[in-house]
Amino acid sequence: MATVLTLAGDGIGPEIMTQAVAVLKAVNEKFELGLTLEEGDLGGAAIDRAGVPLPEDTLQKARAADAVLLGAVGGPKWDGIERSIRPERGLLKIRSELGLFANLRVAKLYPQLANASSLKPEIISGLDLLIVRELTGGIYFGEPRGIRTLENGEQQGYNTMVYKTSEIERIGKVAFELAKVRAKANGTAAKICSVDKANVLEVTELWKQTMIKLQQSEYPEVELSHMYADNACMQLVRDPKQFDVMVTGNMFGDILSDEAAMLTGSIGMLPSASLDENGKGMYEPCHGSAPDIAGQDKANPLATILSVAMMLRYTFKHEESAAAIEQSVSDVLDDGLRTGDIMDPTESGLRVVGCKEMGEAVLAKL
Amino acid sequence: MATVLTLAGDGIGPEIMTQAVAVLKAVNEKFELGLTLEEGDLGGAAIDRAGVPLPEDTLQKARAADAVLLGAVGGPKWDGIERSIRPERGLLKIRSELGLFANLRVAKLYPQLANASSLKPEIISGLDLLIVRELTGGIYFGEPRGIRTLENGEQQGYNTMVYKTSEIERIGKVAFELAKVRAKANGTAAKICSVDKANVLEVTELWKQTMIKLQQSEYPEVELSHMYADNACMQLVRDPKQFDVMVTGNMFGDILSDEAAMLTGSIGMLPSASLDENGKGMYEPCHGSAPDIAGQDKANPLATILSVAMMLRYTFKHEESAAAIEQSVSDVLDDGLRTGDIMDPTESGLRVVGCKEMGEAVLAKL
Ligand SMILES: CC(C)[C@H](C(=O)O)[C@@H](O)C(=O)O
């Protein structure tokens, strides 16, 4: 019997989680998945209860679970506290402790929401882009790191960006494999673009060389291209549809995946998966905890609901239930239901709904 | 008598430089600026002649000059050579050797070229954004750096992101001062947005704290906000006009300034300045050396010509001649002249011209 740990987190986290859990319970029954749900806390909620953003009992539960569903963490309430125990540190620690090295973020344009983008329709219509971000290495975790006082009395901050061959190969394989799966599903040729800054940073020179060797030895059928991070950031604005799968390190991936998500104009729709080597994963919406609208029944629960679909697909290999959720989400959009963040006042036939009503509408479709 | 060193560089560099030099010579005479022009080589051109991308004689001339005008460096011809002497290394070294710590890149939308953007007109009309990028520190120059072999035989790449208080204050002051100048010129309130990743990287935590202290002690009249790099990258796509001046470190600045430039859709129009502490500067277009169209009289010389205007304004404090160049560029756009990169086939009354004809048209307007 498999277990899912839910971590609602902070801000709008609890509201969106309530809707996502209802959906998860419904498919669990309907498709007889035999999943058991558990709860835990992470981030600010955990700081308030236990004084640290990732308490030991949460970590134990997460280790024991087969998958984790996360809402969102952080908020101004915990901005003032000591750096090492801020909410975000809980997120970084759980990624690292569970070995969730492969972060998958899809930037997909829902045709019903095409107007929400700040880009021209012809630039983004049909966009469906996957960013594979290395999540447990690079400058996020590199040592040495800190702030020290120099001899002349001034301060100096330092961090270390570091990758070794095996880490690069591991994430590269995930990207190559996913490119093959996507190409098969779409009837296109498999291709990935590896993003680095090899003209300046040695660590990304090794990244690039390792990707080249991996392609030559194991994935000759997948087309591999390379792009500098600054250019990639430009090309995403200019012509995002030139990409299918992008693979990059932790920091460039942080930046590029947010940019790619924003191209769609509806980051409230985008789920993500963070996977370990055995398919265990943590699933969460790409958006943050939105403290400004927390507790007002205004949040968009769809990214979290779609994260449930990702979980069913990637961890539980249950395509049918995943597809059912995705179809239900698409159906409620077709019906004209919109939370505030995806509302288009210039379009007729739409109706603004709250977080709860949106979640219940998806449930009704299932 | 002041001296300007011109470094044409590689790819389209020589072509665009020819046009920019003609413009510089014309204003030099017309406004009796008394400038002497010298030539040197950098990048691939220097490798071909002297075996290194920044030869000693070029560096001497650059030190002796009051300003440097650069075309562009790099190209596939030098891709295969040893990392430490690639063309880009010459660029990094001249920045560092001349102490050009403040890189200013303006992302400005020319109303005549509004259609070129991939963003919707209402999102970018009137965009005029300045990115102030620290250029001689951070992970670009931090030590230790390299690729080493670990005990288990695999390789590890590493770079160091490092900033000390004085470096942050120095670039912060440039940003605050420029925000004041821009606010005065536009009749708006002065504001800057400092971009960091303080929730993860200690070095940028120091960055943020230093900016806060600087604002409190020396620039209380300038509004200071902070944004994480991933969010900044998103916000530039969502609503770039929310920003006036952005200030950030070397690597985030590399990425954000390219993204901001691409928002306008016409990176062939955007100049940049890299300044030392005394106003000496190197001026260059934001675009690269475009080897694919080199030698075909297709390049857009306007960014290099506008770099001459920036040079006259920032190094030689000669607003009149700078404004005259900028007006001439605007005039030729009004006349419907377009190089290929800024041509809009859907608009009537435009005419595609080559690099030479475009340069000569600007000259005729002067
Ligand atoms: C909250 C923060 C630490 C995190 C990151 O930088 O990884 C977030 O931006 C993300 O992308 O999940």
Ligand SMILES: CC(C)[C@H](C(=O)O)[C@@H](O)C(=O)O
């Ligand atoms: C060519 C490269 C080294 C350079 C940089 O990264 O600084 C370029 O991208 C730039 O922004 O001027």
